[in-house]
Amino acid sequence: MKKLIAGVVLGVSLTATAFGAGDPEAGEANAATCAGCHGQGGAEPAMAVYPKIAGLGEKYLHQQLSLIKSGERPVPEMTGLLDDMSEDDLEDLAAYFNEQSITIGKADPDLVEEGRNLYRGGSLASNVPACVACHSPQGKGNEPAAYPLLGGQSAEYVSKQLKAYRDGERDSGPQAGIMMDVASKLSDKEIEALASYISGLH
CATH class of the missing domain: 1.10.760.10 (Cytochrome c-like domain)
Known part of the structure; x- marks a missing residue:
């Protein structure tokens, strides 16, 4: 012991x-x-x-x-x-x-509900885990585990990276396997909603 x-x-x-x-x-x-x-x-x-x-x-x-x-x-x-x-x-x-401060964007009001539901609760239907598990409810991430802050990141960049994980184009680093698995279960519509929600998250 x-x-x-x-x-x-x-x-x-x-x-x-x-x-x-x-x-x-x-x-x-x-x-x-x-x-x-x-x-x-x-x-x-x-x-x-x-x-x-x-x-x-x-x-x-x-x-x-x-x-x-x-x-x-x-x-x-x-x-x-x-x-x-x-x-x-x-x-x-x-x-x-x-040490620098990220700027917060504004989520598309039409996508907030779907994005919030996915971010906070995942999807039982497609077995997508909630983003909060690694990135925190406010999108602040987890520094010791090297899970990045997400809140305020541009929707375009988040969308691009989720699709890169989903398509196997981004497969480097310790957390890549986790993200590739998560992104593989997301549709384009879900990625758009998640990315928009994250851009205004704080």
Whole structure:
């Protein structure tokens, strides 16, 4: 029993040091490179299909930056942009953007009820789990587990990513399997409602 407890404590300790290691001030120096697409502080992207990266969670942001740099998560628009950045640079960028505040959009009133029902309760008919289980009722995510903040993300980007998971185009990272399974059960109409609801969630 003592060995089990010690193992759990060690695991929690390792998790605690796995994120929160970056220096936001150092990250700000490299953040100017990102502003052209993601906007100042990562909160107002130049195009709605680009993600808002402000406040998503430091561990998640670092994870995605690493996947993009390695090529495991292909993002054509970011080809070569991270090549000269070190591991410390990626941690610092993640720390900087995590400290910024995301802006909240406005959900389509006609889609709110369906989106809310899916987000909060899932769908028994198609065996879709509720989004709140991983991303919280307010869409704030779960930092230690690297589940990103969703509330306020643009509907266009959420829709694009859910379809990418559903079609097997986005299959990199520890949580990809979960998201691919969830998205595989969603129709285009359900994705539209969910994405709209999430854009105004806070």
